[in-house]
Amino acid sequence: PSDNNSDVYEQITLPAIYTFVFIIGLGANVCGLKSLLQKWKSLGHINVFLLNLGIANFLLLPTLPFLTAYYFMKNKWIFGDAFCKITRFCFNLNLYGSIGFLTCISVNRYLAIVHPLKAKRRITVRTSVAISVMVWLLVSAQSLPDVLFPKNSPNRTEKCYHTTSNEYVEDYLKYSVGWTLTGFVMPFFIFLGCYGHVTLVLCRKNTINKVVKQRSLKLMFILILLFSVCYIPYHIFKNLSLYSRVLFSTNKKYPSWDKGVFCAHQISRGLVCLNSVLNPLVYLHVLDIPAQLQQLLQRFRQTFTRLFVSNYVSVPVAQTANRAIS
Known part of the structure; x- marks a missing residue:
């Protein structure tokens, strides 16, 4: 459907979100x-997953200015069909690569807390590299069929659909549902299983350090935020929107709930890109950047006290001594 509300979401909201994500995400990543x-050697094998999470973010960020221009120019794509498919492919690699490596980080934290001895023996840097290669291969295999679907209508070659044209929407819906199950639902259940067990262990065991408990719960909160804000709405409304288009292709009429789903889907497309802004919170948390900032602030206070407060105190003393002499 195309009305004033949909135009606002696609041509104003999406470009605004993409611009925000590009600027903030680039700096944060x-x-x-x-x-x-800088802390590569001290982190251990988890640094491999964190590095790949950063690479996934950098696959999306360079494409955002082109997508911003596309929606800002009222859905007119001027960069060619090949680059359209590359842009959409990078978007999907970022999305499902991020989900894959966040799942790897969740499993890593689970093993480190629940089975620490097994984790030390079995998980090495080489193992982490092999798992990362497998994740990229799986994500690429899942995303590749998307490139094979047409991204524009035969009579409207300037388009760059993020799914496909109406002629192929029924087949695309079947592919999208399978993609959602393997690329999102399965990793999400692994994530829930890992952190559900971790929460039970942290609550029951008194031997675990309080700082470790707090850091683990904070990381769990960040990951829940990522899944809740970025990934869950996108997959729900994407498939509902595709289903609505399938109903239209058979009945020549959109269902009554289509307009609400369409608008929600446009918003969720913006929110899913926020993963490139929120993902850095994961590796900043693991790197303990807040603690580093706290140390820097403490050093600044000490320096400020030595330079300014001590000088301010010493000046009146010197003046009083001079007055006594005179």
Whole structure:
């Protein structure tokens, strides 16, 4: 459907969100990866998953200015069909690569807390690299069929659909449901299982350090936020929107709930890109950046006290001594 509300969501809201994500996400990911490389040796094998999470973010960010231009120009794609497919492919690699590596980080934290001895023996840097390669291969295999679907209508070649044209929407819905189950639902259940068990262990065991408990619960909160805000709405409304289009292709009429789902889907497309802004919170948390900032602030206070407060105190004393002499 195309009305004033849908135009607002697609041509104003999406470009605004993409611009925000590009600016903030670029800065946050550069800072995060710089800190990661500085502390590479001290982190252990989890740094491999964190690095790949950063790479997934950088696959999306360079494409956002082109998508912003597309929606800002009222859905007119001027960069060619090949680049349209590359842009959409990078979007999907970012989305499902992020989900994959966040799941790997969740399993890693689960093993470190629940089975620490097994984790030390079995999980090495080489194992982490092998798992990362498998994740990229699986994500690429899941995303590749999307490239094979047409991204524009035969009579409207300037379009760059994020799904496909109406002629192929029924087949695309079947593919999308399977993609959702393997690329999102399965990792999400693994995530829930890991952190459900971790929460039970943290609550029952008094031997676990309080700081470790707090850091684990904070990481769980960040990951729940990511899944709740970025991933769950996108997959629900994407498939509902596709189903609505399938109903239209058979009945020549959109269902009554289509307009609400369409608007929600446009918003969820913006929210899913926020994963590139929220993902750095994961590796900044693991790197313990807040603690580093706290140390820097403490040093600044000490320096400020030595330089200014001590000088301010010493000046009246010196003046009083001079008056006594005179």
